[in-house]
Amino acid sequence: MGERIKRLVDFLKVGIWTVDRHDVSPVRYIVYEVIRKLLLAIECFTTKRMIDSAGYLTYSTLLAIVPIMAVLFAVARGFGYNKYIEEWFRDLLSSQPQAADIIVGFVNSYLVHTKSGVFLGIGLIVMLWTVIMLVYNIEQAFNNIWQVKKPRSLFRTITDYMGMFLLAPVIIVVSSGLSIFMATVAGETDRIALLGPVMRCLIAVMPYVFMSAVFVALYVFMPNTKVKFRCALFPGILAGVAMQGLQLFYIHSQIWVSSYNAIYGSFAALPLFMLWVQISWIICLFGAELCYASQNFEDFAFRAGTDEISHRYRLMMSVMLMSHICRRFEKGEKPYTALELRMITNIPIRVTQDLLYDLTRIHMISEVTCDEKGEDSVYQPAEDLQRLTVGALIDRMEAYGKWSFNLNTSGCDRVAWTRVLRARADYLDEQRNVLLKEL
Known part of the structure; x- marks a missing residue:
């Protein structure tokens, strides 16, 4: 057994990188190519210290989540869709109901005080600064993954992210309306032998499709470089499925969560939510690394910097x-x-x-x-x-480069x-x- 493991490790380190397309069958070559891309993504993920990036993105998310949700709720209320946005947000944090209640309470309080003028001036500037810092940190993390050294221009930054904030409520409302429509149709066709199970299956798959579409869009549009859709499709689907798996894990681990609540009381919502956010960012950044590896795969040459x-x-x-x-x-x-x-x-x-x-x-x-x-x-x-x-x-x-050292040049004559x-x-x-x- 030990010899087999050693041969497998040696193959993954050296042998798999020397396999040519004509040496194996097409199916095996595709499997080897997928394994190589995964290995490259794991290597880049560790060498670029993406865990640290996930950490500061978690911190930025905690600071900016209330202002961001306040903007989304305000836009949705302007169109009369605030109830759908709140339901979507609670469904998104179904594994963290206490955190969802706290955040929604903060958002409603923030909107009430903003309307009364309490948060105008310095308070509003601080809130906007937290949102800008989150967006900036996300873009920096993606540009670091894609080796992009040129950031977006100020004009493009403003237009891109203002458009994102305005379109997000519309997309959420449309997806919520589609889910309600499909649930209604499923209820009416439940007695039909074939159509009822198909509709229930579609309803069960909808969260995975929506989450995968979000990640694919993030991988395509967030880096300040051209990302091919076909290279972002599989990583986006993988990240979306992993996120839904994380949700299910948190939902089905209520016994552990209950014991955690017994120790920390109401304070338990914060560390659990922070852990959930950090794992979510780790999934997101690994998918971005996999997307980068898929688009720039060049065997050994890829690894040369x-x-x-x-x-x-x-x-x-x-x-x-x-x-x-x-x-x-x-x-x-x-x-x-x-x-x-x-x-x-x-x-x-x-x-x-x-x-x-x-x-x-x-x-x-x-x-x-x-x-x-x-x-x-x-x-x-x-x-x-x-x-x-x-x-x-x-x-x-x-x-x-910089020439800032005071060298002793007395002997240069x-x-x-x-x-x-x-x-x-x-x-x-x-x-x-x-x-x-x-x-």
């Missing part, structure tokens, strides 16, 4: 990317995208994006974005092609130091005679 690459090799790859960009610009043709450069150079897409970001920071190239999410971003030279040389690239890459500095200057002068477009 710029932090693991030597400085010499980074220089060589940067020179390769710059030469292709400069030659395309000189010909007057359409600039390359990151994916096109990856196909030409065979550099992994994650490394390509990191290098292009570095080249943009040192003003060797400029990113031209036609779409706010960067899905049509192209790259072109930032200066005259006659000034873009190998020496300029090396000098800027090595000089980028010695002969040996002079020879070293002169040799480096001669090396850069020689490389400045090599144009990147000529490579």
Whole structure:
């Protein structure tokens, strides 16, 4: 048994990554590919410390949940749908009825005091700040997963999230109305042999479908980059089913919850709710990692990051990317995208994006974005092609960063130091005679 486990571990560490499409049957290859994506998602989830991200998202959620629900309740009341929103919220927290009662009470009290003008001014600013911080932390966590270094613009942030707050009550009301309609139809067709069980089955599946759709939408629209729907579909369904499983676990563990209440009394609602929120964020972030792994899967190349690459090799790859960009610009043709450069150079897409970001920071190239999410971003030279040389690239890459240390340079006037500095200057002068477009 021990030998079998050892062989299985070795296969998961090494063997599964060397399996080619032609080595096994199509079904087994698909199974291996799913396992590899899961392993990559688990590895990225642990190395990026997503548990910590789930922790501060839990804290931000606790601060912002009352203002967010107040906005949703206020919008719903404006359309006369506040009862449906409250029922949806209580169903969402069916495993935490005490927490639901407390939050709804806070929301109603908040709306009453807001109407009377008590929370205007500094109080309103603080409440809005908690909501903005939650949204910002969510976006930062997703951008960290997707290796996106460019955040949304202020205008896009305002329009996207205002639209989300306005559409959320409408979607909730429509889904609630659909559930009520299906329950009514199921009650009327219960005596029909075939239709009654089918309707009951659809009603039972509706929460899973709705939760999965929420996660799929979150994975597609939240990161500030293009996410393919097919890559977000399976992770979204997996996260939605896991969330419903978490709900069922909390509902069916009432004996444990009752003993917890006996110890902590009414205070037990807070830690239980915090635990539920943190586990929910862990499920959400793992689904996002799985979505990222599905879209950017490249066997061993996927696992390579710029932090693991030597400085010499980074220089060589940067020179390769710059030469292709400069030659395309000189010909007057359409600039390359990151994916096109990856196909030409065979550099992994994650490394390509990191290098292009570095080249943009040192003003060797400029990113031209036609779409706010960067899905049509192209790259072109930032200066005259006659000034873009190998020496300029090396000098800027090595000089980028902060120079804030007070070093003791009293011995730099010695002969040996002079020879070293002169040799480096001669090396850069020689490389400045090599144009990147000529490579």
